[in-house]
Amino acid sequence: MPAELIFKNAAIMLPEQIVRGSLVVSRGRVRDVSAGVTRAGGQDLEGDLLIPGLVELHTDHLETHLQPRPKVRWPAASAVAAFDAQIAASGITTVFDCVRIGRDLDNASERDDILSVVSTLHEAAERGSLRADHKLHVRCEVCADDVVSLVSELIRRYPVHLMSLMDHTPGARQFRVIEMWRTYYGGKSGIPQEQLDDLIARKTEQYGRNYNRHRKELVQLATAHGIVLASHDDTTEAHVEESITDSVAIAEFPTTLEAARRSHEANLRVVMGAPNLVRGGSHSGNVAAETLARAGVLDILSSDYVPVSLLFGAFEIARRIEDYGLPQALQTVTLNPARAAGLVDRGEIATGKRADLVRVHVVNDMPLVREVYRDGRRVA
Numbered sequence: 066m067p068a069e070l071i072f073k074n075a076a077i078m079l080p081e082q083i084v085r086g087s088l089v090v091s092r093g094r095v096r097d098v099s100a101g102v103t104r105a106g107g108q109d110l111e112g113d114l115l116i117p118g119l120v121e122l123h124t125d126h127l128e129t130h131l132q133p134r135p136k137v138r139w140p141a142a143s144a145v146a147a148f149d150a151q152i153a154a155s156g157i158t159t160v161f162d163c164v165r166i167g168r169d170l171d172n173a174s175e176r177d178d179i180l181s182v183v184s185t186l187h188e189a190a191e192r193g194s195l196r197a198d199h200k201l202h203v204r205c206e207v208c209a210d211d212v213v214s215l216v217s218e219l220i221r222r223y224p225v226h227l228m229s230l231m232d233h234t235p236g237a238r239q240f241r242v243i244e245m246w247r248t249y250y251g252g253k254s255g256i257p258q259e260q261l262d263d264l265i266a267r268k269t270e271q272y273g274r275n276y277n278r279h280r281k282e283l284v285q286l287a288t289a290h291g292i293v294l295a296s297h298d299d300t301t302e303a304h305v306e307e308s309i310t311d312s313v314a315i316a317e318f319p320t321t322l323e324a325a326r327r328s329h330e331a332n333l334r335v336v337m338g339a340p341n342l343v344r345g346g347s348h349s350g351n352v353a354a355e356t357l358a359r360a361g362v363l364d365i366l367s368s369d370y371v372p373v374s375l376l377f378g379a380f381e382i383a384r385r386i387e388d389y390g391l392p393q394a395l396q397t398v399t400l401n402p403a404r405a406a407g408l409v410d411r412g413e414i415a416t417g418k419r420a421d422l423v424r425v426h427v428v429n430d431m432p433l434v435r436e437v438y439r440d441g442r443r444v445a
Contacts, residue, residue, distance in 0.1 A: 068092065069156055070420070070441055071107025071177075078116040080400055080413050081392055088115060090420040093440035098414060110424060114432075116395055117414050117422030118158025118439060119375050120402040121316060122227065122295075122336060123202060123367040125163040126151075131182065141185040149189070153196035153445040156434045157371040158421040159411060160200035160404070161227050162186060166216055167209025175217060180222075187223050196423075196444035197273045198438075200406075202227040204297070205283055208234060213282045220290055227406060228316055229295040230280060234272040235265045238298045239320040256329040284311045295405055296333070299324040303411060308333060315405050320351040329362035334405040337377030338369040339398075358382055358389070365405060366397045376425070380432050 070090040076097060077084045086100040087107065128142035152160050164179055177308040188194050201223060205212050207230055218324050219225055221326065232238055248385040251354040286295045295315035296308040316328035317336045337354035338347075346353045357363040360364045367384075375398050403412025420441035426433045437445035 073103050074114040075106045075110040090441045116423050116424040117399040119156045119398045120400045121160045144273040147184050149195045155425040156376050158439045160179045161200045163202045163204050165204045167206025167212050170381040200226040205230050207279045210276045228292045229297045231297040238300045302327045325357050325362045334364040339374035340371045342378045365402045376432050437440045
């Protein structure tokens with residue numbers, strides 16, 4: 066890491082405004098931000114934006130690298146390296162990697178695969194070979210029979226930073242109408258109708274047997290170990306009240322304006338997918354992210370399954386919504402997710418904060434990442 070870096074002739078993105086000037090980095094931290102022209106040496110950014118490194122709370126894009134095609138399992142170390150490179154190249158300097166406990170269709174966990182991936186991520190981070198700062202987000206299918214035991218094992222062995230509580234039971238949450246579940250999963254999997262009927266019966270039975278007990282135990286685990294809690298797919302005000310009771314901090318992908326508004330009022334940080342915003346709506350028929358932004362109840366964007374969408378999505382908010390402004394839009398991918406996750410040392414350009422920085426060149430309203438720095442060290 067260089068002892069000192071100077072960036073000059075930059076459009077520096079502060080939390081509330083853009084300042085044209087220079088920025089000094091010392092020992093991986095921001096030492097000074099100055100407006101105006103400087104004659105000091107340093108790197109000339111030629112008027113490009115200099116923004117905080119993006120903070121990604123929810124991405125399951127690692128799964129694409131682990132299984133690039135059906136029935137193809139790629140070596141974990143290679144998949145992690147490729148995923149990490151793509152994350153950094155997208156301007157993301159802090160990423161919460163989603164590991165799913167209990168799959169959507171059969172509610173079973175592949176324990177050995179999960180432990181292999183988490184171990185590979187942890188060892189790569191320990192060696193210092195990852196470009197971004199990776200943190201573990203366990204996505205818990207609450208009704209899965211083995212969810213509590215496997216999450217407990219992960220917590221014993223590795224640092225877990227975020228836990229989301231999911232329920233994809235037919236007839237619940239975003240699948241309140243069972244036919245919506247049939248359409249979504251039947252089309253996604255190609256499973257014949259009679260097998261879908263068997264799955265519906267089994268998942269409904271698991272819900273009755275596991276939901277209340279498992280949710281209580283998972284909340285207790287998170288509380289005992291200081292893990293930030295997130296809800297997932299809250300649909301009604303009753304779902305949000307349950308989240309409030311459980312001291313949830315983050316509301317991931319509420320499916321209705323009703324749930325998003327109540328979450329926001331209760332100071333749960335509302336997360337929506339940047340692909341949803343970029344595409345102009347949800348691919349599964351839920352509320353549009355832009356609708357929540359216009360209503361003033363969108364706090365955070367997540368790249369979900371397209372890493373490059375995170376920065377693009379923030380720019381789209383500023384472009385589409387009058388008076389939103391780029392500084393406020395960029396907070397949805399920097400300061401807001403950092404605060405929601407309890408990370409006080411990043412998410413903004415300010416004296417003493419981590420020098421997680423991204424140089425962005427804008428062409429025809431399209432943000433292009435040119436350089437990425439983590440702790441003052443260039444990583445992309």
